Amino acid sequence: xxxxxxxxxxxxxxxxxxxxxxxxxxxxxxxVINSVMATASALVRDKEIELRQxxxxxxxxxxxxxxxxxxxxxxxxxxxxxxxxxGYIAVHAWPDGDEVLVSVSDTGxxxxxxxxxxxxxxxxxxxxxxxxxxxxxxxxxxxxRLWVESEMGQGSTFTFSLPLWQPSEKRETLDxxxxxxxxx
Numbered sequence: 730x731x732x733x734x735x736x737x738x739x740x741x742x743x744x745x746x747x748x749x750x751x752x753x754x755x756x757x758x759x760x761v762i763n764s765v766m767a768t769a770s771a772l773v774r775d776k777e778i779e780l781r782q783x784x785x786x787x788x789x790x791x792x793x794x795x796x797x798x799x800x801x802x803x804x805x806x807x808x809x810x811x812x813x814x815x816g817y818i819a820v821h822a823w824p825d826g827d828e829v830l831v832s833v834s835d836t837g838x839x840x841x842x843x844x845x846x847x848x849x850x851x852x853x854x855x856x857x858x859x860x861x862x863x864x865x866x867x868x869x870x871x872x873x874r875l876w877v878e879s880e881m882g883q884g885s886t887f888t889f890s891l892p893l894w895q896p897s898e899k900r901e902t903l904d905x906x907x908x909x910x911x912x913x
Contacts, residue, residue, distance in 0.1 A: 777815035812837030840879035
């Protein structure tokens with residue numbers, strides 16, 4: 730866990746310094762989700778949790794860095810597994826206008842209302858909160874957004890958006906960060 734926390738903090742410092750580069754590509758999210766779900770099965774092996782996924786059959790390609798989106802999904806699934814003892818964890822993905830939405834829902838303990846407004850801040854709650862802050866940073870670097878809905882005793886749903894793949898689109902800089910690996 731310590732190595733993971735150190736790597737997360739290094740990623741955060743790169744983002745804050747404007748040095749984090751995304752390797753944007755045409756990405757089929759279905760493949761990424763399937764891969765992450767296979768990995769996540771180990772997280773719930775000893776619990777009474779069913780992993781579910783519901784991916785729209787016509788899910789369009791997105792413009793994203795596969796490694797970073799894999800990290801986001803794995804962090805969200807890890808967070809769901811930590812807070813869920815029984816029930817299910819579900820990943821849904823569907824098109825919505827000029828973006829794709831992906832959600833990770835669980836039947837865990839939920840997040841207290843007082844904690845919701847600070848859930849994505851780098852706090853003193855250890856690796857889980859740093860991981861959520863980093864996930865939000867990664868999604869925003871892609872031009873998307875990440876948000877959470879939760880009810881105590883009912884579970885939580887984290888949802889993020891990613892822009893659709895547009896092959897003719899000029900790769901612009903988002904928020905002053907290089908996103909295509911090319912020098913500016």
